[in-house]
Amino acid sequence: MEGRKVIDTLNIQTELIMPAHTNPIGNLMGGHLLSWMDVCAGISAIKHCGAISVTASLDNVSFNLPIKIGDIVILRSFVTRAFNTSMEVICEVFKQNIQTQEEIKSHEAFFTFVGLDFNHKPVKLRQVIAETEREKELYIDAMPRREMRLIKAGKLKSKDALHLKEFLDEN
Numbered sequence: 001m002e003g004r005k006v007i008d009t010l011n012i013q014t015e016l017i018m019p020a021h022t023n024p025i026g027n028l029m030g031g032h033l034l035s036w037m038d039v040c041a042g043i044s045a046i047k048h049c050g051a052i053s054v055t056a057s058l059d060n061v062s063f064n065l066p067i068k069i070g071d072i073v074i075l076r077s078f079v080t081r082a083f084n085t086s087m088e089v090i091c092e093v094f095k096q097n098i099q100t101q102e103e104i105k106s107h108e109a110f111f112t113f114v115g116l117d118f119n120h121k122p123v124k125l126r127q128v129i130a131e132t133e134r135e136k137e138l139y140i141d142a143m144p145r146r147e148m149r150l151i152k153a154g155k156l157k158s159k160d161a162l163h164l165k166e167f168l169d170e171n
Contacts, residue, residue: 001124001126001127002126003126003127003128003129004048004079004126004127004128004129005128005129005131006078006079006080006128006129006130006131006132006135007078007131008047008048009044009045009047009048009077009078009079009089009128010044010047010076010077010078011040011041011043011044011047011075011076011077011078012040012074012075012076013036013039013040013043013074013075014072014073014074014075015036015072015073015075016070016071016072016073017067017068017069017070017071017072017073018069019069021069022068022069026068026069027066027067027068028066028067028068028071028073030061030063033061033067033073033093033107034058034061036073036075037061037075037077037091037093037107037109037111038055038058038111040075040076040077040091041055041077041089041090041091041109041111041113042055042089042111042113043077044077044078044079044089044091045079045087045089045111045113045115047079048079048082048087048115048125048126048128049082049087049115049123049125049126051115051116051117051118051123052115052116052117052118052120053087053113053114053115053116054113054114054116055111055112055113056086056112056113056114057111057112057149057153058109058110058111058112059109059110059111059145059149060109061107061108061109062107063107064106064107065095065104065106065107067095067106070098071095071096071097071098072095072096072097072098073093073094073095073096074093074094074095074096074103075091075092075093075094076091076092076094077089077090077091077092077111078090079128080110080128080130080135080138080139080142081128081130081138081139081142081143081146082125082126082127082128083125083146084122084124084125085114085115085122085123085124085125086112086113086114086115086125087112087113087114087115087125087128088110088111088112088142088145088146089110089111089112089113090108090109090110090111090138091108091109091110091111092105092107092108093105093106093107093108094106110145112146112149144161147161148161
């Protein structure tokens with residue numbers, strides 16, 4: 001099975017923040033953002049595997065930068081690495097000022113998706129072809145992130161997490 005380039009999994013979505021998306025102080029509600037991120041990342045997963053993709057996990061999302069009524073939100077996602085039947089997808093969120101067109105990265109999260117066939121059975125995934133320096137870095141660092149997720153899920157013992165140990169020793 002031939003690999004697929006990261007760029008071929010890129011998905012970009014745009015939203016305009018309206019009053020119905022916000023809380024009483026005019027900030028985007030987290031649930032709306034998480035839903036948009038999940039859909040955006042899910043489309044990247046579908047592009048990679050050419051099959052149904054379901055969310056298996058979501059890493060930490062911190063709400064450090066408020067997004068206000070009238071801001072434009074740009075979501076960009078792409079597959080960083082594929083494993084056997086699961087893949088990691090990054091979703092980055094940028095808020096854009098209407099007047100200045102300035103984009104500021106406000107959020108980022110890593111999702112794990114599983115590709116399924118139409119009988120709901122996991123499918124073997126093609127590999128990811130990382131081309132740019134950033135894509136290569138995300139690809140390499142995906143393995144320790146995966147091991148951390150497996151440890152948290154109780155599916156891997158920390159003593160068996162070889163890539164995570166190497167990653168922590170280097171950083």
